[in-house]
Amino acid sequence: MSAVTPSWLLALHSTSEVLGLGLAPLAPFFQASAQAAQSPRINSHPLGRRLSNDLLACVEQLLPAHQWCELGRLAVATGPGGFTGTRVTVVFARTLAQQLALPLDGFSSFLLIAHRLRQRAEVGDQPFWLLQELPRRGIVAGCYAVDEWALGGIAEREAPRLYGQLDDLPPGARLEARVDPAADVEQLLRLSGLAAVAGSAAPWANVLPLYPTSPVAQP
Template identity: 55%
Template structure:
């Protein structure tokens, strides 16, 4: 049995997904509302789906790279990078906003935004792209803007939607995208996979 493991911690709820790459069995997706307790419970949460002794059966990994909380996103990315390096398997790093874009089935280029109290708005542009794996692509990388008016000044003709995380459904999107990459034998080295946090307190 070979497995695909997906990790998503771009919100206070950790999402962990497991999919068989050989048998037609249902995905396992669990949510863990850990908040700031993520650092102490991350490994235990992953092992609740796939015990450590079974990690050599992993064929591919996927991790949501943010935007999200600095510590939470960084922890899961570091774990995913470490596992991919040690097991010598591909690692797909996927932006959390791209997962939302896929779930919303955007019909055209659209701003996806997330308000940060007292800091501004993190937003990026996403839309359909036949050439992209999964048919959806990031067109403008998420970054911090002063407010929604700044988005309209940058791309005045595009609609603006909230990038609301739905952990369970977004983990499924992450599994789907990584499974497509596996089926197409898309290379995915672990080295370029880094957390995306537009207001990081220190350089990444």
């Protein structure tokens, strides 16, 4: 019996109330074509607090467990986002990558938004800030800029972190960091595919959830 050739890239995004999943063939990313990622399958599931119970079933709906041996790479959004939702999906992705000996790419949800905004020409060439307000805690913000040397053409100049108030942010354009699960999963697939082409080893142990605020801090 011939060995199964890994052929799929699976992406998971759960930093909002909606679980986003994406599946794309890996081979087209290695072809010299402007349409590298052909016909990805993307599903959105508004699970909310049911994520812990329903995550596995949703993944199996996209790719049954008996076909996981056909996976060649994984990608996951690392946050910032809800503590439980982000943690559950990152842990699942790490476990799957460890057990199947697969590369795992982790990208911040803000970076995915930045790539989406740039692709839709909603931001220009100047650096910009993405903001998410946390009631009674402050503002989570990260800075992004066009960079031809960065993966996908956008660099994360400042990783998302907590600021006390708007006045604490350095100058620059400011936009709301609003998650679009399906569109951001598409960006997750694209960036992971580019990382695969670049030969990134992407060890699973390096991928951790991003928590700008402490999950045990008092409000």
